[in-house]
Amino acid sequence: GLSGPFCPSFLSMALRVTKKPPYYMVICHLHMRETEGYAECSQRMAALAAQEPGFLGVESSPMGDGVFSVSYWDSEDAVLRWKNHPAHQQARVEGKKRWFKDLHIRVAKVEREYTWESKL
DSSP states (O other): OOOSTTSOSSOOTTOOOOSOSOEEEEEEEEEESOOTTHHHHHHHHHHHHHTSTTEEEEEEEEETTEEEEEEEESSHHHHHHHHTOHHHHHHHHHHHHHTEEEEEEEEEEEOOOOOOOOOO
8 A cells, every 4th residue: 555754644734834935835646556666765755855955844645546745845946956856857757657647746836824723
C-alpha cells in the first residue's frame, strides 16, 4: 500500500503554515499503476524538499488508487527551484515510467486564508 511522508495513511490536518499569505501551493493528484518502491522514493523526495529554501510543509493522503498531496512554498521561485531540482526531475521521470497512470498538478498562489476552531 501507499505510505510515507507524501502519502501517510491519513491526511494530516495539523499542518499549520506559519507564513502569512501570500505563499504558494503545489497540488498534485496522481493515479497509481504500481506502488512497489514509490513510498521509498517519496520519502527521499520529502527529505530533500524539506532542505530546500522556501519549503513550508506538505500534506498528503492516499485517495482511491492514487495520492493527493499539497506542498507549500514561500515563493514562486522556490516552487520552480524544486520543480527543476535534478533529483526531483529524475524522480518524476521514474514515476512516469514505473508508478503513475496519470498526474495532474496545479500551482496556486494563496492570497488569504481563514481558520476556525470549535471552542467546545
